Amino acid sequence: MGRSPCCEKAHTNKGAWTKEEDQRLIAHINQHGEGCWRSLPKAAGLLRCGKSCRLRWINYLRPDLKRGNFTDEEDELIIKLHELLGNKWSLIAGRLPGRTDNEIKNYWNTHIKRKLLARGLDPLRTARSMPPPPSPATTTSRRRLQLLARRNKRPQQLQRRRRVPRRHRPQPVHKPAVVVVPAVFPAAAAARSRGETRRSDGELHLPPPLLGDEGEDMPVLEPPRAARRRRVQLRRLVGLFLLLAAAGDGELASVHIRQCIVVNSVKHREIQRFSD
DNA sequence: AAGCAGGACAACCGCAACAAG
DNA sequence: GCTTGTTGCGGTTGTCCTGCT
Numbered sequence: 001m002g003r004s005p006c007c008e009k010a011h012t013n014k015g016a017w018t019k020e021e022d023q024r025l026i027a028h029i030n031q032h033g034e035g036c037w038r039s040l041p042k043a044a045g046l047l048r049c050g051k052s053c054r055l056r057w058i059n060y061l062r063p064d065l066k067r068g069n070f071t072d073e074e075d076e077l078i079i080k081l082h083e084l085l086g087n088k089w090s091l092i093a094g095r096l097p098g099r100t101d102n103e104i105k106n107y108w109n110t111h112i113k114r115k116l117l118a119r120g121l122d123p124l125r126t127a128r129s130m131p132p133p134p135s136p137a138t139t140t141s142r143r144r145l146q147l148l149a150r151r152n153k154r155p156q157q158l159q160r161r162r163r164v165p166r167r168h169r170p171q172p173v174h175k176p177a178v179v180v181v182p183a184v185f186p187a188a189a190a191a192r193s194r195g196e197t198r199r200s201d202g203e204l205h206l207p208p209p210l211l212g213d214e215g216e217d218m219p220v221l222e223p224p225r226a227a228r229r230r231r232v233q234l235r236r237l238v239g240l241f242l243l244l245a246a247a248g249d250g251e252l253a254s255v256h257i258r259q260c261i262v263v264n265s266v267k268h269r270e271i272q273r274f275s276d
Numbered sequence: 277a278a279g280c281a282g283g284a285c286a287a288c289c290g291c292a293a294c295a296a297g
Numbered sequence: 298g299c300t301t302g303t304t305g306c307g308g309t310t311g312t313c314c315t316g317c318t
Contacts, residue, residue, distance in 0.1 A: 016286075016312085038303065054304080055287065090306060101306070106285050 013047045017056055021046055025053055026061055059102045066098025070107055078104060078112060 013021075028044035034057070037050035046053060070078070074096055081092045089101035089108075096104065 014288080036303090049288095051289085051304085052287075058305090059286075087307065102286080105307075110284055 012041075012049050012052070014052075017048075017060075021048065022056070022061060025057060029057060029061075055102075059100045062100075064098060065100065070099075070111075074099070075112065075115070078108065079116070082108065082112075 017025075024044050024046055025040075028040065028046075032043070037054040040046075040050055040053050041048045044053070048056075077095060078092060081095055085091050087105075089105045093099055093101040093104050
């Protein structure tokens with residue numbers, strides 16, 4: 001069995017978001033918190049699919065996003081993490097507060113690749129090898145070839161290629177909407193969902209212990225989805241820590257383990273075991 | 277000034293992973 | 298353990314912008 005389409009494509013807008021759509025999305029999330037993306041467009045009065053809303057929020061509208069150019073430190077960290085993790089953009093983004101995976105991915109493809117090539121490094125393997133610079137014939141990027149090919153096409157062929165869904169399934173039976181506990185401070189909630197908080201002075205603060213797991217104190221009732229996100233986050237954090245540790249990167253691993261531990265203090269023993 | 281090439285980045289897509297029932 | 302719905306990820310594409318000829 002496959003999955004149902006995420007939205008009724010015939011009744012959804014595509015392309016760039018308008019200011020009004022942004023405002024509607026922001027207002028809705030400020031009021032109801034993140035989550036339940038599938039039902040969000042209808043609830044917020046948006047003619048967008050849930051995925052589109054999620055992407056717009058995560059990559060552009062989230063209040064805690066860091067805007068502006070990447071610093072040299074961020075550059076180096078991205079290169080280092082990419083060497084360890086490959087194209088695991090979400091994991092890399094997890095180490096760069098305020099940056100999104102999409103942003104980092106774009107940045108990698110547009111800036112860092114070139115930077116590494118200029119240094120005589122292979123962007124695919126970063127600093128591990130230094131092959132000779134590519135010949136003029138091979139410097140033509142695939143992207144450039146694509147663009148050239150596209151420019152040779154007729155206008156109607158320039159329309160975005162519609163990928164036909166592999167499976168068509170009947171619409172799912174409507175289920176009652178999941179009750180989402182509104183986030184009182186959406187920005188902080190979003191940051192906490194990624195396991196981090198940030199003070200106005202910009203200093204990164206480690207988040208409170210994971211709520212809702214294994215009998216921890218529960219000052220606030222956490223919605224199931226948030227709890228789930230935290231569990232996913234924890235798995236990723238542990239996974240990244242293991243990679244860093246395996247790569248022998250003590251500095252990054254030590255920073256990382258602190259975050260692992262505070263994201264979910266219950267797992268302290270488990271993580272400690274890895275570090276031993 | 278006009279047209280073109282390429283850079284930059286927002287947005288889309290399919291799919292895998294995951295959780296809930 | 299299986300089915301089904303949701304979420305998030307990574308690759309790809311579209312479009313705007315800028316600089317060059």
